[in-house]
Amino acid sequence: MGVQEVQSAKEAPAYQKKKKAGSAEGFQESLLQNLRSREQEQEEAADTAQGSNRTKRPSETARIGVTGGVRVNTAMLTEAVQTAKVQHMRYEESDHVEIAVAEGYTLKGKHMEKGDRVYVEAKYDDGRLEAYQVDVERISQDTTHTIERFALETMREA
Numbered sequence: 001m002g003v004q005e006v007q008s009a010k011e012a013p014a015y016q017k018k019k020k021a022g023s024a025e026g027f028q029e030s031l032l033q034n035l036r037s038r039e040q041e042q043e044e045a046a047d048t049a050q051g052s053n054r055t056k057r058p059s060e061t062a063r064i065g066v067t068g069g070v071r072v073n074t075a076m077l078t079e080a081v082q083t084a085k086v087q088h089m090r091y092e093e094s095d096h097v098e099i100a101v102a103e104g105y106t107l108k109g110k111h112m113e114k115g116d117r118v119y120v121e122a123k124y125d126d127g128r129l130e131a132y133q134v135d136v137e138r139i140s141q142d143t144t145h146t147i148e149r150f151a152l153e154t155m156r157e158a
Contacts, residue, residue: 046085078145081133081134081145081148082133082134084119088121089121094108096110096150096158104124105125106122107121109153111155111158115137116137117133118134118136119132120133120147120150120151134151136152139151
């Protein structure tokens, strides 16, 4: 393999449609404005999610939506499992951790101070984060639901 030389008396051609210096400022302003509006939407969604504790209808069982900045598959929700705001919990802060490499998710759980409740945070391989608040008293001991089973294990660990 050899090295080839390029010899030319001319300079590299200048591009005709070059952007002018300083055009990035408009982009930065637009980005900041979008981020602010996103934060406001998340706060409003969190307020409405906390204010409405209604029962699930059969037509909602497979709907995916955004609640308080959390993407939630409502088919996963049961009477004991409710959505929560993602707290970005570190491994050191959690009482119990389950890493399921083959299934593509990691669960972190922490016993909450108030009653028999467990905060469960699920992180998936595609980057999604979901958070749940689980009322352990409403779970049957022979459940096969992944989040409910993990919450019971977390209570035993704590």
